[in-house]
Amino acid sequence: MNATGSIDSGTERVIARREGSIGWLVLNNPARHNALSLVMYGAIEHMVARFGADPEIRVIVVTGAGERAFVSGADISEFAEKRATPAQIAEYDAVSERASVALETVAKPTIAMIRGYCIGGGLDLALRTDLRIASEDSRFGVPAARLGLGYGFSDVKRLVDMVGPAYAKEILYTGRQFTAGEALAMGLVHRVVPVAALAEAVAKLAEILAANAPLTIQAMKRSVAEAVKDPGARDLAAVTALVEACFDSADYAEGRRAFMEKRRPDFRGR
Numbered sequence: 559m560n561a562t563g564s565i566d567s568g569t570e571r572v573i574a575r576r577e578g579s580i581g582w583l584v585l586n587n588p589a590r591h592n593a594l595s596l597v598m599y600g601a602i603e604h605m606v607a608r609f610g611a612d613p614e615i616r617v618i619v620v621t622g623a624g625e626r627a628f629v630s631g632a633d634i635s636e637f638a639e640k641r642a643t644p645a646q647i648a649e650y651d652a653v654s655e656r657a658s659v660a661l662e663t664v665a666k667p668t669i670a671m672i673r674g675y676c677i678g679g680g681l682d683l684a685l686r687t688d689l690r691i692a693s694e695d696s697r698f699g700v701p702a703a704r705l706g707l708g709y710g711f712s713d714v715k716r717l718v719d720m721v722g723p724a725y726a727k728e729i730l731y732t733g734r735q736f737t738a739g740e741a742l743a744m745g746l747v748h749r750v751v752p753v754a755a756l757a758e759a760v761a762k763l764a765e766i767l768a769a770n771a772p773l774t775i776q777a778m779k780r781s782v783a784e785a786v787k788d789p790g791a792r793d794l795a796a797v798t799a800l801v802e803a804c805f806d807s808a809d810y811a812e813g814r815r816a817f818m819e820k821r822r823p824d825f826r827g828r
Contacts (some may be wrong), residue, residue: 561614565605572601573623574608579616579768580761583610584623584806587741591620591630591675594683596640596650598633602657606792616768617666619760620687621671622680628672628696629680654679665765665776671760672696673753677735681746685716688779690747691763693756694740698746704733719786721745761820771809772827776800 564575573584583605585592595722609615611780622628632654641647661668661683670684672692684690701715702709708804718726724743729736738750751759767775777800804810809825816823 564760565686567601567605569597571595572605573668574601574605576615578613579614580764581605581615581618583609583618583620585620585629586623587633588622588624588626590633590635591626591627593630594634594654594679595633595636596653598668598700599654599657603660606657606660606664610666616766616772616827617764618661618666618668619671619764620661620668621828622673625673627675628670629676629677629683631678631680631701652694654811658683658686665779666772667758667775667779669764671756671765673756675737677701677782678823682713683719684715685746686827689757689763691749691751691760692738692741692747693753694738694750695753697735697749698734698738699735700729701733703731730749733784745806769825770825771804771807771813771820771825773800773807773809777804798809 562577562717562732563575565576567574567583571586573582573586575582575584583602585594585598585602586596587593588600596727606618609618639687641650667689670690672684672689672690673696674693675697676684677697678694678701681700682697700709714726714730720726729744736744736746738747741747742750749759762790777797780800781797783796784794809823812825813823
């Protein structure tokens with residue numbers, strides 16, 4: 559549980575590392591405010607799957623390199639080469655969606671550590687994580703209306719589910735950038751902290767999550783995911799199976815013992 563070190567993500571544009579039970583993904587394109595390229599989306603999908611399969615990783619944290627941006631959106635500089643034809647557009651969209659879905663559906667808790675610009679595709683990526691902690695200098699927005707871009711139903715619905723229809727309309731219609739305080743008031747982020755306190759706040763939150771029962775968190779995450787679906791689309795059998803697995807686990811016995819012995823439980827995820 560105390561291992562620390564870098565992991566090859568397949569590209570220098572995504573820095574992956576492990577710090578104890580925390581898996582870190584640093585989106586590394588600071589010259590373009592960490593705009594996401596096709597290869598970065600591929601690395602995100604790969605590393606989320608790898609962290610998800612590692613029993614010693616309890617929490618995944620996603621952040622941006624440098625001090626100016628979490629993610630400023632897609633890397634438009636490669637569109638002429640990578641999105642020039644309908645077939646290329648379809649392939650690009652499929653790769654980016656797979657990465658986003660991987661982050662959204664991985665069974666482990668995820669945190670976005672946000673500083674600076676969190677715009678467009680960057681905001682969508684952040685919304686795929688479970689918890690979002692932002693610094694006071696962060697900026698949020700969806701500039702599609704300023705660029706003439708189409709914004710798909712699933713992306714709109716995700717935003718509506720997060721902040722409600724009234725705020726979603728303001729975000730989408732105006733295309734403007736919102737302050738961290740405004741983002742907090744709307745529910746885009748869970749907490750806003752001073753810049754100097756951001757790393758410590760995220761580290762403490764990750765440690766709390768990592769110390770809790772992994773099977774319980776997995777069941778809760780799946781329950782929340784099913785709860786926001788239309789009733790007819792919910793897989794309640796899967797939720798029930800995960801809940802029952804909690805009661806059948808050694809962690810449940812450990813939790814009871816720790817409570818009676820007035821000590822911190824040592825959960826193993828089994």
